[in-house]
Amino acid sequence: MKVLYNDGHIDECPEDEELHVLRHSAAHILAQAVKRLYPEARFGYGPANDNGFYYDIDLGDAKISEDDLPTIEAEIKKIVKENLKFTVFELPREEAVKFMTERGESYKAEHIGDLPEDTRLTFYQQGEYVDMCVGPHITYTKALKAFKLTNVSGAYWKGDAANKMLTRIGGVAFRTKEELVHHEELLAEAEKRDHRKIGREMELFMMADEGPGFPFWLPNGMRLKNALTQYWMEMQEAYGYEQVDTPIILSRKLWETSGHWDHYKENMYTTVIDDEDYAVKPMNCPGACLIYKSKPRSYRDLPLKLAEAGKDHRHELKGALHGLFRVRAFTQDDAHLFIRPDQITEQVTDTAHLITAYYEQFGFPYRVELSTRPDDSMGSDEDWALAEEGLRQALEAMGVDYTLNEGDGAFYGPKIDFHLQDCLGRTWQCGTIQLDFQLPQNFELEYTDSDGSKKRPILIHRAGFGSFERFIGMLTEQYAGKFPTWLSPLQVKVLPVSEKHREYSRQIADKLRQAGVRVKVDERDEKIGYKIREARSVDRVPYMLILGEVEEEAGNISVRDRSNETVQRSLDDFITDIQAEISERR
Numbered sequence: 001m002k003v004l005y006n007d008g009h010i011d012e013c014p015e016d017e018e019l020h021v022l023r024h025s026a027a028h029i030l031a032q033a034v035k036r037l038y039p040e041a042r043f044g045y046g047p048a049n050d051n052g053f054y055y056d057i058d059l060g061d062a063k064i065s066e067d068d069l070p071t072i073e074a075e076i077k078k079i080v081k082e083n084l085k086f087t088v089f090e091l092p093r094e095e096a097v098k099f100m101t102e103r104g105e106s107y108k109a110e111h112i113g114d115l116p117e118d119t120r121l122t123f124y125q126q127g128e129y130v131d132m133c134v135g136p137h138i139t140y141t142k143a144l145k146a147f148k149l150t151n152v153s154g155a156y157w158k159g160d161a162a163n164k165m166l167t168r169i170g171g172v173a174f175r176t177k178e179e180l181v182h183h184e185e186l187l188a189e190a191e192k193r194d195h196r197k198i199g200r201e202m203e204l205f206m207m208a209d210e211g212p213g214f215p216f217w218l219p220n221g222m223r224l225k226n227a228l229t230q231y232w233m234e235m236q237e238a239y240g241y242e243q244v245d246t247p248i249i250l251s252r253k254l255w256e257t258s259g260h261w262d263h264y265k266e267n268m269y270t271t272v273i274d275d276e277d278y279a280v281k282p283m284n285c286p287g288a289c290l291i292y293k294s295k296p297r298s299y300r301d302l303p304l305k306l307a308e309a310g311k312d313h314r315h316e317l318k319g320a321l322h323g324l325f326r327v328r329a330f331t332q333d334d335a336h337l338f339i340r341p342d343q344i345t346e347q348v349t350d351t352a353h354l355i356t357a358y359y360e361q362f363g364f365p366y367r368v369e370l371s372t373r374p375d376d377s378m379g380s381d382e383d384w385a386l387a388e389e390g391l392r393q394a395l396e397a398m399g400v401d402y403t404l405n406e407g408d409g410a411f412y413g414p415k416i417d418f419h420l421q422d423c424l425g426r427t428w429q430c431g432t433i434q435l436d437f438q439l440p441q442n443f444e445l446e447y448t449d450s451d452g453s454k455k456r457p458i459l460i461h462r463a464g465f466g467s468f469e470r471f472i473g474m475l476t477e478q479y480a481g482k483f484p485t486w487l488s489p490l491q492v493k494v495l496p497v498s499e500k501h502r503e504y505s506r507q508i509a510d511k512l513r514q515a516g517v518r519v520k521v522d523e524r525d526e527k528i529g530y531k532i533r534e535a536r537s538v539d540r541v542p543y544m545l546i547l548g549e550v551e552e553e554a555g556n557i558s559v560r561d562r563s564n565e566t567v568q569r570s571l572d573d574f575i576t577d578i579q580a581e582i583s584e585r586r
Helices: 015-037 066-082 093-102 106-114 177-193 195-201 219-238 252-258 285-293 341-362 381-398 438-442 468-478 499-514 528-537 549-554 571-583
Strands: 002-004 010-012 052-058 086-091 121-126 129-132 146-156 165-174 249-251 269-273 276-280 304-313 329-339 366-371 402-405 415-421 427-436 458-463 492-496 519-521 543-547 557-560 566-569
Touching (some): 015 121, 086 093, 093 106, 093 121, 106 129, 177 468, 219 304, 219 329, 219 341, 249 252, 252 276, 285 304, 285 329, 329 341, 329 468, 341 381, 341 427, 341 458, 366 381, 381 415, 381 427, 427 438, 427 468, 438 458, 492 499, 492 528, 499 519, 499 543, 499 549, 499 571, 528 543, 543 549
Parallel strands (some): 492 543
Antiparallel strands (some): 002 010, 269 276, 304 329, 366 415, 427 458, 543 557, 557 566
């Protein structure tokens, strides 16, 4: 695909940039269509994003809803059919401001004022529409062959709630119509797998107006969460971690020492106890530092590896809340490792092995990113060089392919991030390994080295799931609620064919329960076909035991699994097999 660059030359676009250019161009064509339909419209930002594009628009007194999208789409198709040519030109700053102001584009004129003085101000034009942009763009509008407008929402100008709320129109664009159809199929599948929908059907969790963003775990959800927590606990034990639990509410003094009171307070819930300020913890690391500092430490004590499934609270904006993916209260899969400088590579490698073991257990492909020192950072050049080299050596020792993300580390140290890919091709940043020099310094943490001198430890922050809530949301969508047997809230559902088989069904369920299997008997006066359909589609249970006269007389069971295959079996054999399946976490 040929594209127009902002210096005026036309060239072939690298294949990995084609979609971005196409989607960015689609945003310009969307703006042109809106301007034709709503002449008073003024435009804010209109970028491409991971799947498509959007434009933030001030429509004046006009209102747009999703019912209006087909009309706007039709206008976009007209512009595509007109095959307008994209051209580019440059203006000096004063002329650029005047040009945008005369066209009524006050947001663009304001944006010019926010740019550095030496910024080149280039403009792309197709037909009557002109937009300030760095490009590149397609050369003719006919290159936009496959697109669809998808949503209308609100967005504050510059993302600041103090500014005016603009109308955001979003859409998707692809190279071909076949790719667009495939995307729409994935969206339909994603809707079916939505963890909020499945969570309601399976009675895993609920939300209430009395606590927006604070999940209520229902009995089925607690069974699932407890099974995941048990797996997490066993993994901590296997990798040599000691488990701790720190208080949820701690004093302002602690958060001032950690730096959160000055840099993170807007995300924290605060309270007053005995006329003193306290905060509900948004993270667990300051508490771990207090545990470290509770007694003298020697170089022989390191690494000290503290794991905590800590309950944290953060003030998320109400509009950002989304099921279990974005909540205000969550259980963090957390750990803090206090190490010596010579232990960086060894401990990072060990930590990475633990995190990747999680993902392999659940079948998530992943990619790894190494983020290095940002411009705004703390610590010496020597410390940063040591830390970054330690992370590199750990990744290379594991044979892990990774991409370098220059300058995107935390201000207190470099980090390794793990990005998971689910069955729908979506990526999620979950696991992280971060090296921190700042908190040990803030809390004046020390250990006595082999020569008797006092040294400062390095702190590794580690998360694998991210949070139990988010990870359970991901698993729910990954498996479409059909969890592996060891995770499934209900592992066996016993279905008596009629009322006279209830007692036999209870006896079977009791034996399963004694064997450690999560089981329930469906004793309702419903037809067996209805019970089977509900157990399969609502409970999504791994195994159904269908018990009638034949089974009771023979003293055995009929087992139906998720493949809908039904076989006659002895209860003892079934218990042996399901116990193995659960204990081995197949």
